[in-house]
Amino acid sequence: MSNNFVKPDELIAYILQKSQGLPEGKRFILGIVGYPGAGKSTTANFLAAALNRLQGDESALAVVVPMDGFHRYNAELRKLNLFELKGVPDSFDGQAFVDLLRTIRSRGDISIGCPCFDRAIEEPTPDAIQVMPLPQHKIVIVEGNYLLLSEAPWDEIASILDECWFVESDRALIEERLLQRHIAGGRDAAAARAKMESTDLPNADLINASKGRAQRIIAMPPLDRCGD
Numbered sequence: 001m002s003n004n005f006v007k008p009d010e011l012i013a014y015i016l017q018k019s020q021g022l023p024e025g026k027r028f029i030l031g032i033v034g035y036p037g038a039g040k041s042t043t044a045n046f047l048a049a050a051l052n053r054l055q056g057d058e059s060a061l062a063v064v065v066p067m068d069g070f071h072r073y074n075a076e077l078r079k080l081n082l083f084e085l086k087g088v089p090d091s092f093d094g095q096a097f098v099d100l101l102r103t104i105r106s107r108g109d110i111s112i113g114c115p116c117f118d119r120a121i122e123e124p125t126p127d128a129i130q131v132m133p134l135p136q137h138k139i140v141i142v143e144g145n146y147l148l149l150s151e152a153p154w155d156e157i158a159s160i161l162d163e164c165w166f167v168e169s170d171r172a173l174i175e176e177r178l179l180q181r182h183i184a185g186g187r188d189a190a191a192a193r194a195k196m197e198s199t200d201l202p203n204a205d206l207i208n209a210s211k212g213r214a215q216r217i218i219a220m221p222p223l224d225r226c227g228d
Helices: 008-020 040-055 074-079 094-106 154-160 171-184 189-208
Strands: 028-034 062-066 112-118 123-131 139-144 163-167 216-218
Touching: 008 028, 008 040, 028 040, 028 094, 028 154, 040 062, 040 139, 062 094, 062 112, 062 123, 094 112, 094 139, 094 154, 171 189
Parallel strands: 028 139, 028 163, 062 139, 163 216
Antiparallel strands: 112 123
């Protein structure tokens, strides 16, 4: 696949075609990866909603599973001296995330509960998302920062996904979004910038090093102003 600007409709048609060509009992699992603030969750949710509308049901065909649900709880982060670095790879339970993806890949006959991250309380919420048994949720869109890292356990993810797409974003744009996010979370402007520079931007450099492993690099028009 080419690595260039694409229209959202082209991506939707491609995903639909891939899912329709699968053998019975199989899912199409697509990864969406990119920098913090690049618009991953916005893109993933947009694609899932569009696919479900085509199906004629708001939830029947596609579902989004976010990596952010596997943030470690704040109490654990404090014990590990990672609370101030929340967002780095070690602040996630990467193995639990990999295990969930393997279950989604291998078990199309059961409902699978997945956590999500609640920004209002800065903590995960268990089983907030349900991947429904087939023939529902034949498309699972997984979004997160570290889907293509080469270090364990993250290096197992690429073999579970059918494809992984990298959402390209301008560095200045992600800095603006990240500052807005941290200020909305209660930090003043100086603290927001310190958090971005200590955690988010080094993470972006780490993620950028994994970009070459993506099957496709996509650049899309902004779907909103502050996506993940």
